[in-house]
Amino acid sequence: QVQLVESGGGLAQAGGSLILSCAASEGTWFWVDMGWFRQAPGKEREFVAEISWSGRTEYSDSVKGRFTISRDNAKKTVYLQMNNLKLEDTAVYFCAFQKDGRNWKYWGQGTQVTVSS
Numbered sequence: 001q002v003q004l005v006e007s008g009g010g011l012a013q014a015g016g017s018l019i020l021s022c023a024a025s026e027g028t029w030f031w032v033d034m035g036w037f038r039q040a041p042g043k044e045r046e047f048v049a050e051i052s053w054s055g056r057t058e059y060s061d062s063v064k065g066r067f068t069i070s071r072d073n074a075k076k077t078v079y080l081q082m083n084n085l086k087l088e089d090t091a092v093y094f095c096a097f098q099k100d101g102r103n104w105k106y107w108g109q110g111t112q113v114t115v116s117s
Contacts, residue, residue, distance in 0.1 A: 006109065009112050013115070017081070022108050024106070033097075035099065036049050039092050048080070051078065057069055069081075090115045094110045
């Protein structure tokens with residue numbers, strides 16, 4: 001059973017930076033999309049960013065210009081570099097692998113990101 005393990009969450013001040021990592025426990029992921037989502041308290045989970053197998057990236061408007069998604073296929077890992085963090089970035093962040101239409105097959109367990117003033 002493939003597991004996605006996230007790391008790098010924690011507490012940051014507004015204007016600061018964090019980098020999240022998500023590594024797969026097994027498998028080969030060269031030809032799949034990878035993505036990040038987040039869920040704030042009392043809100044639905046929302047799309048943050050995704051990177052295709054070819055390296056094409058997409059971002060939500062709320063993080064565009066501040067967050068950068070990247071991947072290392074050899075390490076089975078996707079990253080999310082988060083700069084200029086805002087209070088509204090506070091959420092549990094989830095990674096996802098293998099997009100199928102609008103659905104994603106594999107999900108991480110989530111990592112908390114808290115931004116304070």
